[in-house]
Amino acid sequence: MKGLVCILLLETFVFAVQQKVDGGLSENEISHQHSSEDRRQNPPQTDSVRSETSTDSQQNCQLFFPDIHAALRELTATVTEQKANIRALKTQLKEQQTFILEELNKKNEDRQIAFSAALMQSGGGYIGPFTTDITLTYRNVFTNIGNAYNPITGIFTAPLKGAYMFRISLYGHGSQSTSSTVSITKNGERVVVAHGQQPGSVVNSSNAVVLLLEVGDVVYVSLWSGRWIFDDQNNHSTFSGYLLFPL
Ligand SMILES: *[C@@H]1O[C@H](CO)[C@@H](O)[C@H](O)[C@H]1NC(C)=O
Numbered sequence: 001m002k003g004l005v006c007i008l009l010l011e012t013f014v015f016a017v018q019q020k021v022d023g024g025l026s027e028n029e030i031s032h033q034h035s036s037e038d039r040r041q042n043p044p045q046t047d048s049v050r051s052e053t054s055t056d057s058q059q060n061c062q063l064f065f066p067d068i069h070a071a072l073r074e075l076t077a078t079v080t081e082q083k084a085n086i087r088a089l090k091t092q093l094k095e096q097q098t099f100i101l102e103e104l105n106k107k108n109e110d111r112q113i114a115f116s117a118a119l120m121q122s123g124g125g126y127i128g129p130f131t132t133d134i135t136l137t138y139r140n141v142f143t144n145i146g147n148a149y150n151p152i153t154g155i156f157t158a159p160l161k162g163a164y165m166f167r168i169s170l171y172g173h174g175s176q177s178t179s180s181t182v183s184i185t186k187n188g189e190r191v192v193v194a195h196g197q198q199p200g201s202v203v204n205s206s207n208a209v210v211l212l213l214e215v216g217d218v219v220y221v222s223l224w225s226g227r228w229i230f231d232d233q234n235n236h237s238t239f240s241g242y243l244l245f246p247l
């Protein structure tokens, strides 16, 4: 029952505010309007009773809604605060996204490993034969993304653990007694060979292998002792490698 009175009072208040907003009336005018209406509807002798009831109701109302203005102010403050919080969160989120993207890009850059090179930078001819195995230096570099291949030493060094693909090819011509034999070599161990015997006019061979490498493992091409390899400006003899995927 008290609650109902409160709601009625509240409605009156909202109505008054609406009137004020709609009609541009001052608070005095509103209260004046109400009191004249009151007088018309209620005989003057009941006025004191009415006002007592009204004061009583207002007190009761204050139990339910201690101060509507204070409550609204508090609500507004809360909303403003929440808005600021959301803005701060958005900024934080954006910063985190940027950070993650940068890290991913860095990771992707680390994973970009690919090289390809031919034996001769200029001129042409045979390399070998020698009395021991030698490491071939492929000096005509086509690509060396990630710089894991060193064209001075001919050695590829794995910058991260992963599965790598390597490929070699060789070529020779003319009637020669010397064979062409090279190996893809990992940490001093021969892995696969490309070989050609050359009493015929042309020799060519190739091979490829996928290797699981640890960081720092080295891969290069060995020319076997007593064998040779030919190349010229046509880039017949090549060594290529790339990271398939990190592990
Ligand atoms: C590769 O070598 C084989 C065997 O000697 C020969 O038949 C073929 O023509 C050669 N290919 C090229 C592209 O020289």
Ligand SMILES: *[C@@H]1O[C@H](CO)[C@@H](O)[C@H](O)[C@H]1NC(C)=O
Pocket: 118, 140, 142, 233, 234, 235
């Ligand atoms: C061999 O490589 C060099 C340097 O990249 C290039 O100028 C030349 O055209 C290549 N030769 C052939 C036949 O592709």
